[in-house]
Amino acid sequence: MAKNDIKVALIGNPNTGKTSLFNQLTGLTQKVGNYPGVTVDKKKGTCKLSATQNAVITDLPGTYSINPTSIDESIVLKTLLKKDIKESPDVILVVADVENLKRNLLLFSQIKDLEIPTVLAINMVDQMSRKGISIDLTALKEELNTEVVLISARKNKGIRNVKDAIIKCHVAAKASPMCDANYKIDPEYFDKLKAINPNFSLYELWLMVTQKNFPAAISKKEKAQLLSFNKDVSRLKKYQHKETIYRYQEINKVLKKTYIVDKSKATDLRSKFDKVFTHKIFGYLIFFAVLLLIFQSIFDWSSLPMDLIDTTFAELSDFARNNLPGGILSDLIVEGIIPGIGGVIIFIPQIAILFLFVAVLEETGYMSRVVFLMDKIMRRYGMNGKSIIPLISGTACAIPAIMATRTISSWKERLITILVVPFTTCSARLPVYAILISLIIPNTKIFGFYNLQAFTLLMLYALGFVTAILAAYILQKTLKIKSNSFFVVEMPNYKLPSIKNVALDVLEKTKAFVFGAGKIILALSVVLWFLASNGPASFKNAEENVTNNVENRQLSATELQQKIGSAKLENSYIGIMGKTIEPAIKPLGYDWKVGIAIITSFAAREVFVGTLATIYSVEAEDENTTTIKEKMRSEINPETGKQRFNFPAGMSLLVFYAFAMQCMATLAIVKRETKTWKWPLIQLFGMTGLAYVCSLIIYQILS
Amino acid sequence: MNTIASLGIGEIGYISEGALEHIPLKLLEMGCLPGAEVELIQIAPLKDPIYICVNGSHLAIRKETASQIQILKSEF
Numbered sequence A: 001m002a003k004n005d006i007k008v009a010l011i012g013n014p015n016t017g018k019t020s021l022f023n024q025l026t027g028l029t030q031k032v033g034n035y036p037g038v039t040v041d042k043k044k045g046t047c048k049l050s051a052t053q054n055a056v057i058t059d060l061p062g063t064y065s066i067n068p069t070s071i072d073e074s075i076v077l078k079t080l081l082k083k084d085i086k087e088s089p090d091v092i093l094v095v096a097d098v099e100n101l102k103r104n105l106l107l108f109s110q111i112k113d114l115e116i117p118t119v120l121a122i123n124m125v126d127q128m129s130r131k132g133i134s135i136d137l138t139a140l141k142e143e144l145n146t147e148v149v150l151i152s153a154r155k156n157k158g159i160r161n162v163k164d165a166i167i168k169c170h171v172a173a174k175a176s177p178m179c180d181a182n183y184k185i186d187p188e189y190f191d192k193l194k195a196i197n198p199n200f201s202l203y204e205l206w207l208m209v210t211q212k213n214f215p216a217a218i219s220k221k222e223k224a225q226l227l228s229f230n231k232d233v234s235r236l237k238k239y240q241h242k243e244t245i246y247r248y249q250e251i252n253k254v255l256k257k258t259y260i261v262d263k264s265k266a267t268d269l270r271s272k273f274d275k276v277f278t279h280k281i282f283g284y285l286i287f288f289a290v291l292l293l294i295f296q297s298i299f300d301w302s303s304l305p306m307d308l309i310d311t312t313f314a315e316l317s318d319f320a321r322n323n324l325p326g327g328i329l330s331d332l333i334v335e336g337i338i339p340g341i342g343g344v345i346i347f348i349p350q351i352a353i354l355f356l357f358v359a360v361l362e363e364t365g366y367m368s369r370v371v372f373l374m375d376k377i378m379r380r381y382g383m384n385g386k387s388i389i390p391l392i393s394g395t396a397c398a399i400p401a402i403m404a405t406r407t408i409s410s411w412k413e414r415l416i417t418i419l420v421v422p423f424t425t426c427s428a429r430l431p432v433y434a435i436l437i438s439l440i441i442p443n444t445k446i447f448g449f450y451n452l453q454a455f456t457l458l459m460l461y462a463l464g465f466v467t468a469i470l471a472a473y474i475l476q477k478t479l480k481i482k483s484n485s486f487f488v489v490e491m492p493n494y495k496l497p498s499i500k501n502v503a504l505d506v507l508e509k510t511k512a513f514v515f516g517a518g519k520i521i522l523a524l525s526v527v528l529w530f531l532a533s534n535g536p537a538s539f540k541n542a543e544e545n546v547t548n549n550v551e552n553r554q555l556s557a558t559e560l561q562q563k564i565g566s567a568k569l570e571n572s573y574i575g576i577m578g579k580t581i582e583p584a585i586k587p588l589g590y591d592w593k594v595g596i597a598i599i600t601s602f603a604a605r606e607v608f609v610g611t612l613a614t615i616y617s618v619e620a621e622d623e624n625t626t627t628i629k630e631k632m633r634s635e636i637n638p639e640t641g642k643q644r645f646n647f648p649a650g651m652s653l654l655v656f657y658a659f660a661m662q663c664m665a666t667l668a669i670v671k672r673e674t675k676t677w678k679w680p681l682i683q684l685f686g687m688t689g690l691a692y693v694c695s696l697i698i699y700q701i702l703s
Numbered sequence B: 001m002n003t004i005a006s007l008g009i010g011e012i013g014y015i016s017e018g019a020l021e022h023i024p025l026k027l028l029e030m031g032c033l034p035g036a037e038v039e040l041i042q043i044a045p046l047k048d049p050i051y052i053c054v055n056g057s058h059l060a061i062r063k064e065t066a067s068q069i070q071i072l073k074s075e076f
């Protein structure tokens, strides 16, 4: 960051389009969605304001005021209170929603009173005519004594004006309070407060008192003085209430002169939709129908591209085998890297379809309706209606889902949500489920129309959700934490999803999946391949032992080749490792190769298929390359002579992956958000233990 | 005594002036001001929470909170 760059912070109510504007200004692609609480952390980007002037823009979580009640909101308070002087913004860009300008101006008035240079951007002006709104911009600028710009972040309108206004505001550097609400309430009391340190604005001092949050520039003595104001809690509360009322009175005065709504011109689709979507019967029916549709599509739309990818990789292996010069390196590529990468790429269609549906739901405003429908149920199990958002977005990945719990104000409810989110079926489990389902569940229709495989997948997602709820119930009964549960959620307007936002979201998440898993599997497949094609003395003698064995004399050449391949693999380093752990997993129905895949899955679940693909390619010494699915289907359990992935073993594996905590990245995030290793460790052992026991029971019953 | 919780779907009330101290600060900031018109839009299937419109804000709040906020059923 250059020295004379202007530091700009984007502040505003939730869901007003701060991130949309941030993306327009900086060219980044941060997540945008139509529900409050999409952004839960700071994010910086740079923007060229003019030929000579750059700015560093910070996108912040949305908040209704600077009196925070949850972690995401307190990030805004900390930014404003100049905790760190280098970070403190030069200009605040308040983003307001044109439709609810009155409420948005409350936060604006508080920020003005902090006496920081402020620009007001009124967003979503494309909606004005539909809502019958008209604004007298010149008068509004005058009344608020502020640079005001009308913009549409989604339509990329007015962005130039925002940049100009920032420069103008920065140059003028004037910062007058809007209403100095406090003085009007009790002048004597607030004069005393102001006397403590006149370098700060009165409202800053007042925030330090009410929020018990102090900048570095406050001395010990001053801090004690400020805290003495905090003794009379009921008075504080009364003054906060009065302050809010006073601010609204001032805002009403301003808006009366400048902001007109003609109700007769307004069209109100919201209430019509809400009658259906939050209806006591249709509400749940629609929710369930949406879920059914998603899972049907995951199977139906993806089968063609997946088969295409699978055969392409098989052919690629063939091609590489025939065209590369023989030797270790080409073995590594043909047997290690190509099948490993193929095991990740093949799932792109299914994952992208899932992400597509979630992104569309998030953009329409439907998510908040689900929050509304589910609050009562979630509360019964120790969570909050807002917990449903992490539980749904956890279908992509648990990490952003755990971050999303920051909007829950009660610590107990938030902690419980964090702890159970990893039960939600994340996209890393989808590949494992999909391949196992296609191996053990017939592709037939139930109820005449619904694909049985899709139904099984739906049931697995339901299993994850139900387990999350039950675990939450147990945690609610056992955790001895006191905290108040409070629930207010704003219901956003319904919107047609922006194709660009949806496309970007799907692209970003799919990229993260492919590169995240791709990097791991690339490294792993090298290691796996090495460990599988090398070994101690017994490995080197494997071929000789098999050929010299009398029993093997009658075998055909190919059968003999297969025997040699298996014997070599069993005596390789990885075979020895696998054999060591085999006794522990045998009762669950797995052999040592599956065991190795389970172990590598602790780095990331999605490498399960890639790992098996690599192991099986090393074993198959013949020149015929088959697809991953074929390799798994033809794997035989030598003890029973039947398929390795038969119904009992497949079910047991499905349940194991549904419950086990196999994701290091999630554990690290839980540690960061809860600030102790206690909770991630409880997750690791609790979930994996549960997985072991349940898979054991399932396999023993079914086989 | 009438509170927001006692409204039926589609009914309108006005938050009474005496309710100020019982309104949580957060709700006040979101526009639940004394004197404001409150419309009950929908009640969730399990009877809780409720969905209201006040001062242009569309909010879902719990019955428990709503029953603390007194209202008058018609404007005086």
Ligand SMILES: Nc1nc2c(ncn2[C@@H]2O[C@H](COP(=O)(O)OP(=O)(O)OP(=O)(O)O)[C@@H](O)[C@H]2O)c(=O)[nH]1
Binding pocket: A012, A013, A014, A015, A016, A017, A018, A019, A020, A021, A031, A032, A033, A034, A035, A036, A037, A038, A039, A040, A060, A061, A062, A063, A123, A124, A125, A126, A127, A151, A152, A153, A154, A155, A363, A495, A498, A501
């Ligand atoms: N019609 C219209 N919609 C917009 C405009 N700007 C943003 N939106 C939509 O408003 C919704 C919220 O946008 P975001 O940028 O995520 O809002 P935010 O303020 O960052 O929200 P939080 O991070 O949750 O506080 C999205 O659905 C956007 O597509 C606009 O100018 N016009």
Ligand SMILES: [Mg+2]
Binding pocket: A018, A019, A020, A031, A038, A039, A060, A061, A062
């Ligand atoms: Mg945002």
